[in-house]
Amino acid sequence: MMASTENYIWYHEDVLGQGATASVYKARAKKTGELVAVKVFNVASYSRPYEVQMREFKMLTRLNHVNVIKFLSVEELHMNRDQKVLVMEFCSGGSLLNLLEKPENFYGLPESEFLIVLRCVVNGINHLRDHGVVHRDIKPGNLVRKVGEDGCSIYKITDFGAARELEDNETFMSLYGTEEYLHPDLYMRAVLRKPQEKSFNVTVDLWSIGVTFYQVATGTLPFMPYGGPRKNQQVMYKIITEKPERAIAGVQKTEGGPIEWRYQLPYYCQLSQGLRVQLEQVLANILESNQEKCWGFDQFFAATQDILQRIKVHVFSLQQATAHCIYVHIYNTVSIFFEEVQAQTGIAPEVQQYMFQGHPLPLDPSKKVAHLPRTTEEQPIFLLSRQPEKMAALPPREPESPVIPVRFDVKADYIFSRTMDGVVHQYLRMVHCLHQHRELILRGFYSHIECVHVECNNTAHKVAMVNMKLLSCLSMEETLEQLPRDFPDASDNMQKLSLIQEKMPMYGSGIREFQGKLQHLHMDLAKHSETLAEDRSIQKMASLLEKIVAAHHQFRKDRLNEKLGYNEEQIHKFEKINLMIYIKRVKGLFREDCLQKYQNVLTAVQTWSSMLHDMQSKLEHFSGFFLQLIAELQMCERHQTKVLDRVLALQRPEAMEGQKKKDHLILRMKRLRDEMELVAQEMQNNNRIIESFGAFNARLVIDPEVPQPKGH
Numbered sequence: 001m002m003a004s005t006e007n008y009i010w011y012h013e014d015v016l017g018q019g020a021t022a023s024v025y026k027a028r029a030k031k032t033g034e035l036v037a038v039k040v041f042n043v044a045s046y047s048r049p050y051e052v053q054m055r056e057f058k059m060l061t062r063l064n065h066v067n068v069i070k071f072l073s074v075e076e077l078h079m080n081r082d083q084k085v086l087v088m089e090f091c092s093g094g095s096l097l098n099l100l101e102k103p104e105n106f107y108g109l110p111e112s113e114f115l116i117v118l119r120c121v122v123n124g125i126n127h128l129r130d131h132g133v134v135h136r137d138i139k140p141g142n143l144v145r146k147v148g149e150d151g152c153s154i155y156k157i158t159d160f161g162a163a164r165e166l167e168d169n170e171t172f173m174s175l176y177g178t179e180e181y182l183h184p185d186l187y188m189r190a191v192l193r194k195p196q197e198k199s200f201n202v203t204v205d206l207w208s209i210g211v212t213f214y215q216v217a218t219g220t221l222p223f224m225p226y227g228g229p230r231k232n233q234q235v236m237y238k239i240i241t242e243k244p245e246r247a248i249a250g251v252q253k254t255e256g257g258p259i260e261w262r263y264q265l266p267y268y269c270q271l272s273q274g275l276r277v278q279l280e281q282v283l284a285n286i287l288e289s290n291q292e293k294c295w296g297f298d299q300f301f302a303a304t305q306d307i308l309q310r311i312k313v314h315v316f317s318l319q320q321a322t323a324h325c326i327y328v329h330i331y332n333t334v335s336i337f338f339e340e341v342q343a344q345t346g347i348a349p350e351v352q353q354y355m356f357q358g359h360p361l362p363l364d365p366s367k368k369v370a371h372l373p374r375t376t377e378e379q380p381i382f383l384l385s386r387q388p389e390k391m392a393a394l395p396p397r398e399p400e401s402p403v404i405p406v407r408f409d410v411k412a413d414y415i416f417s418r419t420m421d422g423v424v425h426q427y428l429r430m431v432h433c434l435h436q437h438r439e440l441i442l443r444g445f446y447s448h449i450e451c452v453h454v455e456c457n458n459t460a461h462k463v464a465m466v467n468m469k470l471l472s473c474l475s476m477e478e479t480l481e482q483l484p485r486d487f488p489d490a491s492d493n494m495q496k497l498s499l500i501q502e503k504m505p506m507y508g509s510g511i512r513e514f515q516g517k518l519q520h521l522h523m524d525l526a527k528h529s530e531t532l533a534e535d536r537s538i539q540k541m542a543s544l545l546e547k548i549v550a551a552h553h554q555f556r557k558d559r560l561n562e563k564l565g566y567n568e569e570q571i572h573k574f575e576k577i578n579l580m581i582y583i584k585r586v587k588g589l590f591r592e593d594c595l596q597k598y599q600n601v602l603t604a605v606q607t608w609s610s611m612l613h614d615m616q617s618k619l620e621h622f623s624g625f626f627l628q629l630i631a632e633l634q635m636c637e638r639h640q641t642k643v644l645d646r647v648l649a650l651q652r653p654e655a656m657e658g659q660k661k662k663d664h665l666i667l668r669m670k671r672l673r674d675e676m677e678l679v680a681q682e683m684q685n686n687n688r689i690i691e692s693f694g695a696f697n698a699r700l701v702i703d704p705e706v707p708q709p710k711g712h
C-alpha cells in the first residue's frame with residue numbers, strides 16, 4: 001500500500017516510527033527520488049484546532065541547525081486533505097532509543113559515542129534556546145541519528161509537537177508516553193493529574209536531558225520504582241521529588257522496599273573515570289527539582305562546553321596496571337595534567353615519569369598540554385612512579401545475569417535471551433579489555449626494562465671511567481713513591497687508592513648481576529607475550545556470543561507466535577538448554593581462562609615492579625657514588641701533577657749524580673705528563689659519550705626542583 005502528497009510518495013510498510021501523535025515514514029520525492037521522512041499526523045492529532053496543528057510546523061521553520069531536524073515542507077495527504085504531513089530530512093540511523101535497545105548497548109554507549117550525543121544535544125538545545133524554544137519532550141526517542149560522510153553519528157532533535165501543548169490541559173495526554181523523562185513538576189500535572197501552578201521554563205528540558213544522558217551513559221533509566229516507572233507512578237513521583245541533593249539515581253529493588261540513592265554512575269557504565277566525574281557533576285546539578293538549586297541553562301551550557309572542549313590523554317599506569325583517560329584543556333600547562341593524573345592515580349607529580357612509544361618522555365611542567373603526543377587507548381602514555389606503587393587494578397565486576405525462567409514461556413524466554421545477549425556483549429567487552437591491559441602491561445614493561453638497561457650501561461661506563469682514572473693514579477703514585485722520602489709535598493694517596501681498588505670489582509659484579517637479572521626479566525616477559533599471542537579467548541567468547549544471539553533471534557520469532565506447534569516447542573526447549581550451556585561456558589571461559597591469565601600477569605607485575613624499582617634505586621646510588629669517586633680521583637690527579645711540577649722545578653744539578661741521569665728523569669716525567677694528558681682527553685671524550693647516553697636515561701627530569709642524582 002502506498003500513500004502520497006503532492007510531491008512525496010511512500011509505502012505504508014516503510015514506517016520509521018510511531019508515536020502518540022503521528023507515524024513517520026521513509027518517503028521519496030516524486031521528481032528527484034530524494035529520500036525524506038514524512039510525519040503523518042493521526043486522526044486524534046488532526047482533529048485538534050488548526051493553530052495547534054500548525055505550531056510544530058511554525059516552530060520548525062524558525063529553526064536551522066545541524067542538530068535540529070531540518071524541516072522541508074508541510075503538505076496534505078492525497079487521501080484526506082485535512083490530514084497534514086510534515087516533510088523533513090531523513091535520518092537513516094533511526095533514533096537514539098533504537099540504538100540503546102541494541103544488546104551491545106545494554107550497559108550504555110561507549111565513551112566516544114556518548115561524547116557525540118553530548119555535543120549534539122548541547123548544541124541543538126543551545127540553538128533552541130537562542131530562538132526561545134523550550135522543547136519539553138527531550139528523550140532518546142526524539143533524537144534521530146544521521147550518519148555523516150566521515151561515518152560519525154550526527155544526532156538531531158526532532159518532534160516539536162509538545163512544546164506549546166503543555167499549556168493546553170486537554171491535549172496534555174500526548175505527553176503520557178514519556179513520563180520517565182518528565183520534570184517532577186510536569187510529572188505531577190501530566191501523570192498524577194494534580195494541579196500545578198508553576199510555569200515551566202528551560203529547567204524542564206534540563207531535567208529530561210539529565211535523564212537522557214544518564215540512560216545513554218548506563219543503558220538504564222535513573223529513577224526506577226520496583227516494577228518500572230509506569231507500573232508504580234506514586235513511587236516514581238516519590239523518587240523524583242524526594243531525591244536527596246546531588247543524588248543522580250534512585251532505585252527501589254524490592255516491592256515497597258527502600259529507595260537506594262546513587263551519587264555516582266554504576267560500575268558497569270562504559271565511560272572512563274575521567275569523564276564520569278565530570279558527567280556526575282552535570283547530572284547532580286540538572287536532575288534537581290528545586291528551581292533555586294538547579295543549574296540555569298547558561299551554567300549547564302558552560303559546564304558541558306567545558307567537557308567537550310577538553311582533549312583526552314590516554315595514560316596507562318604501569319606499576320598499578322590501570323588505564324586512565326585524562327581530560328585537560330589544550331591551553332592548560334602540563335603541571336595541570338600532572339595534577340589530573342594524581343587525582344586519578346594517587347601518584348604525586350614529583351614522582352611521575354613517562355614513557356611513550358618505547359622511549360622516555362621528558363615533560364616540562366611549564367609547557368602547554370598541546371605539546372603532549374597524540375594518544376589512543378591502544379597507544380597510551382605509560383606512567384611510571386619513582387616510588388614503589390601498589391597494584392591498583394581490580395578484577396572487573398561481572399554483570400548480573402538474569403535468572404533462567406524454569407517453565408516454558410515464550411515471552412519470558414525471549415526477555416531472558418535478550419538480556420543474556422546484552423550481558424554476554426558486556427563479557428566480550430571485558431575479555432577485550434583484559435586482553436588489551438595484558439598487552440599494554442607487557443609492552444610497557446618491555447620499554448621499562450630497556451630503560452633500566454640503558455641506565456645499567458651508563459653506570460657500567462662510569463665504572464670503566466673510575467677504573468681508568470684509578471689505574472692512572474696508581475701508576476703515578478708508584479712513580480712518585482720512588483722520590484726521596486724527605487721530598488716536600490710527596491703524595492700519600494696510596495692507601496685511599498688501594499681501598500678504592502679493593503671495592504671496584506664488587507660494583508662491577510653488582511652491575512653484571514643487574515644485567516643478568518634484566519635478561520631474565522626479558523625472558524619472563526617473552527613467556528607471557530607468547531601466552532598472550534596464543535590466547536584465543538576473545539574469539540572463543542565471540543563465538544559463544546554468536547550462538548547466544550542466534551538463540552535470541554529464534555526466541556524472538558517464537559514470541560511472535562501465539563502458540564508453538566509440537567516440533568517448534570521441542571526445538572525451543574532444546575535451544576533453551578543450549579542457551580544454559582552457553583552461558584555456563586561464558587562464565588567458565590571468563591573466570592577460569594581470561595581472569596586467570598590476567599591475574600598471572602598482575603602477579604608478575606608486582607615482582608617486576610619491585611625488582612626494577614630496587615635496581616633503579618641502587619643504580620642511582622651507584623651513579624652518585626661513582627661521580628664522587630671520579631671527583632676524588634681528579635683531585636688526586638691534580639695533586640700528583642702539582643708534585644711533579646715541583647719536582648721538575650726543584651731539581652738542582654748538584655743534587656744529581658750526573659747530567660745524564662737528570663736528563664733521563666726529566667724525559668720520563670715529561671712522558672708521564674703527556675700520557676696523563678692523553679688519558680684526561682680520553683676521559684673527557686668518555687664524559688661526552690656518557691652525557692649523550694644520559695639523554696636516554698630513564699630517570700627523567702620532570703620537575704627541575706626535584707633533586708636529581710649528582711652530576712645530572
Ligand SMILES: Nc1ncnc2c1ncn2[C@@H]1O[C@H](COP(=O)(O)OP(=O)(O)OP(=O)(O)O)[C@@H](O)[C@H]1O
Nearest residue numbers: 016017019020021022024037089090091095141159
Ligand atoms: N526525520 C526522521 N528520520 C528518520 N526517523 C525518524 C525521523 N523522525 C522521526 N523518526 C522516527 O519516528 C519516531 C517517532 O517520531 P516522532 O517522535 O516525531 O513522533 P511522535 O508521534 O511525535 O512521537 P511521540 O510519541 O514522541 O510524541 C522517532 O522515534 C524516530 O524513530
